[in-house]
Every structure is written in structure tokens, then in C-alpha cells.
Amino acid sequence: MNFKEVFQNEHVTRKFTNRKVPEKAIAEIVEQAQQSPSLLNSQPWRAYVLMGDALAEFKKAAIENSDNKVKPNEDFASMLSLDWDTFPSSNMATMGASQSFFFRNKLNLFTEANKNMFNAPAIIFLTIPRKSPAWSVFDLGIFAQSIMLLAVNRGLGIMPAHSMVSYPDLVRKYAGIPEDEYVGMAIAVGYIDKNAEINDPVFIPKRVPFNKIYKVSN
Numbered sequence: 392m393n394f395k396e397v398f399q400n401e402h403v404t405r406k407f408t409n410r411k412v413p414e415k416a417i418a419e420i421v422e423q424a425q426q427s428p429s430l431l432n433s434q435p436w437r438a439y440v441l442m443g444d445a446l447a448e449f450k451k452a453a454i455e456n457s458d459n460k461v462k463p464n465e466d467f468a469s470m471l472s473l474d475w476d477t478f479p480s481s482n483m484a485t486m487g488a489s490q491s492f493f494f495r496n497k498l499n500l501f502t503e504a505n506k507n508m509f510n511a512p513a514i515i516f517l518t519i520p521r522k523s524p525a526w527s528v529f530d531l532g533i534f535a536q537s538i539m540l541l542a543v544n545r546g547l548g549i550m551p552a553h554s555m556v557s558y559p560d561l562v563r564k565y566a567g568i569p570e571d572e573y574v575g576m577a578i579a580v581g582y583i584d585k586n587a588e589i590n591d592p593v594f595i596p597k598r599v600p601f602n603k604i605y606k607v608s609n
């Protein structure tokens with residue numbers, strides 16, 4: 392794909408087909424993403440992949456937690472404020488993903504997709520050390536974006552979702568992540584189920600007008 396196409400195709404997939412993604416492809420994507428820039432080349436990121444039986448066991452445990460109403464306990468929540476300023480919160484309220492789902496009375500599709508981890512054949516969990524400056528969160532975001540663009544370039548669908556890191560202790564247990572690492576984010580990869588209602592492009596939320604986010608002075 393040319394770059395423009397890759398970039399335009401970078402929208403999330405909330406239902407994957409059952410087709411497996413070869414582990415080699417995921418390893419190549421993550422290896423290429425290592426080229427991402429980071430503060431002083433600190434490369435604070437690590438990637439842990441769950442697929443096959445390990446993923447099935449993790450999912451089962453996470454769904455059990457969710458059914459038992461265990462409170463989500465994201466690692467980043469203890470590191471970062473969860474308060475939003477007016478600008479992002481109004482974007483979320485008026486243009487965010489939830490609006491599309493609320494207005495179409497499809498919130499159950501969204502909730503189910505999240506609970507079922509999007510039927511993903513593989514999930515890449517991204518961590519940084521517990522002892523990290525905010526810069527490392529920024530670096531992790533860049534690393535994540537590289538992974539997603541590289542995956543899209545290979546014809547894969549991508550799904551970054553904090554819902555998959557609601558129970559970081561479970562992620563640590565099933566993915567073999569040491570205690571001294573924060574499970575920051577998760578990116579599911581797989582093949583897009585083009586027939587699934589939840590993947591209908593009608594759910595792609597619009598972006599705010601450019602002039603709201605851009606200002607030049609010269």
C-alpha cells in the first residue's frame with residue numbers, strides 16, 4: 392500500500408474473523424516498529440503477544456471478572472490523572488465513538504465487542520517500566536502508532552483498546568509480564584470481518600474541524 396492509503400485505512404476494527412495471523416508477521420511488525428523515535432532513544436516499550444490457547448485462557452478469566460463486576464483497575468489510572476479538560480471531553484461527547492453507538496441504539500454491539508475482545512486472534516500488550524516519566528507514555532504511543540500503521544500496511548485490521556487492559560494483573564499472569572512493568576495499552580490485530588455490523592464505516596466518528604486544532608503564527 393502507498394502511505395496515503397495506509398494512513399486513510401487506519402480505522403479501528405471491532406470484529407475480526409477467525410482467521411489466524413502468523414506469529415512471524417506480528418514479530419516482524421513489532422521489530423520494524425522498534426525504529427520509532429523515543430526520548431534520548433530510551434525505547435521504554437516492550438511488547439507481549441497473546442494468541443492461541445494462552446489468549447483463550449486470558450479472555451476467559453477477563454470475561455469472568457467482568458461478569459462478576461470486578462472493578463477495572465488499569466495501570467495507567469494509577470500513574471496518570473483520569474480527568475479530562477473541556478476540549479477533549481466535548482470531542483468525546485459530541486463526536487466521539489460513543490455518540491455513533493448511542494444514537495443508533497447499538498451500544499450493546501459496542502459493549503459485547505469489547506467484552507469479547509473483538510474476537511481477535513492475537514493481542515499485543517504494550518508495557519513500560521513502572522518507574523517511568525510521562526515521556527515514556529508519549530514514546531509508547533508513538534510505538535503503538537508504528538505498530539498499527541505497519542499492521543494496516545500488511546492488510547491487517549487493528550484495534551487499540553484500553554478495555555483489554557482493564558485487569559492488568561491477569562495480563563501479567565497470562566502474558567508472563569514482570570511485576571515491575573505497567574501494562575499500558577493493548578492492540579488487537581487480525582483480519583477484518585467485513586460482514587460484521589459493528590465494522591460498518593457509519594460508526595467511524597468524524598474529526599473536529601481543522602481550525603479548532605491548528606493555529607499558525609508567523
Ligand SMILES: Cc1cc2nc3c(=O)[nH]c(=O)nc-3n(C[C@H](O)[C@H](O)[C@H](O)COP(=O)(O)O)c2cc1C
Nearest residue numbers: 401402403487488505551552553554555576595596
Ligand atoms: C488509547 C486508545 C484507547 C482506546 N480504547 C478503546 C476501547 O477500550 N474500546 C473501543 O471500542 N475502542 C477504543 N479505542 C478506539 C477509539 O474509540 C477510536 O480509535 C476512535 O473512536 C476513532 O475511530 P477510528 O480509529 O475508527 O477512526 C481506543 C483508541 C485509543 C487510541
